[in-house]
Amino acid sequence: MVAYISKNFSLGLIVILSLFVVSSYARLSMMVTKGEIDAICTKKGVNSTLCFEVLKPTPEISTLDISGLAKFVINYENQKVSDTQMHVTLFAVIFKSINASKELCSAYQKCAYLYKDVSNSLDSSLKALAAKDYIALNVGVGASITKTNTCGHYLSTTKQMIPKDNQSIAEDLLMENTVIKDLFDIILVTLKRLEKKKY
Numbered sequence: 001m002v003a004y005i006s007k008n009f010s011l012g013l014i015v016i017l018s019l020f021v022v023s024s025y026a027r028l029s030m031m032v033t034k035g036e037i038d039a040i041c042t043k044k045g046v047n048s049t050l051c052f053e054v055l056k057p058t059p060e061i062s063t064l065d066i067s068g069l070a071k072f073v074i075n076y077e078n079q080k081v082s083d084t085q086m087h088v089t090l091f092a093v094i095f096k097s098i099n100a101s102k103e104l105c106s107a108y109q110k111c112a113y114l115y116k117d118v119s120n121s122l123d124s125s126l127k128a129l130a131a132k133d134y135i136a137l138n139v140g141v142g143a144s145i146t147k148t149n150t151c152g153h154y155l156s157t158t159k160q161m162i163p164k165d166n167q168s169i170a171e172d173l174l175m176e177n178t179v180i181k182d183l184f185d186i187i188l189v190t191l192k193r194l195e196k197k198k199y
């Protein structure tokens with residue numbers, strides 16, 4: 001009787017242990033591997049320096065699956081866009097206060113609105129990602145890239161209107177604009193790999 005119980009007990013234990021091993025293996029196999037990040041960051045058109053910097057193997061990143069990785073990059077992008085939006089808004093106010101040209105003030109004001117739109121769109125992207133609505137995701141990202149490019153156009157065409165010795169303001173903002181564009185490339189590639197895996 002004791003032998004019977006103990007035999008059943010160990011069988012049960014083995015079943016439970018196997019389930020545990022199988023489920024943690026399944027979890028592991030969903031996680032993003034180093035190979036996956038290499039594939040994203042070395043894709044043509046991706047700024048690999050920036051990509052490896054953003055997706056450096058931190059404890060947080062190593063627990064993510066590819067959908068989690070997409071979410072991570074979208075959040076990272078949203079932070080950058082919000083920061084840049086704040087900088088552009090600040091300079092729009094400053095230019096207005098020093099009576100800079102109407103065209104310069106208006107360009108910065110429009111740029112601030114565009115970044116605000118991009119930031120809102122990234123919020124929607126997170127919802128689309130959660131709903132696995134890849135069409136809405138790609139359309140939203142496409143529109144955001146256009147708005148980011150338009151902003152870059154405003155910044156570069158009004159650079160000469162900035163009071164002397166301060167034109168580096170435009171250069172710095174254009175650099176931030178480039179990082180935002182580069183991050184969108186990383187988002188697009190990540191989404192493409194996500195769609196291929198059909199998670």
Ligand SMILES: *[C@@H]1O[C@H](CO)[C@@H](O)[C@H](O)[C@H]1NC(C)=O
Binds near residue numbers: 047048
């Ligand atoms: C890639 O991104 C880094 C960091 O933003 C930047 O310094 C570098 O100039 C970029 N490289 C290219 C080729 O655009």
Ligand SMILES: *[C@@H]1O[C@H](CO)[C@@H](O)[C@H](O)[C@H]1NC(C)=O
Binds near residue numbers: 097098099
């Ligand atoms: C800007 O213009 C306003 C109204 O014309 C004037 O009162 C103000 O002193 C000007 N500010 C500067 C910094 O020139």
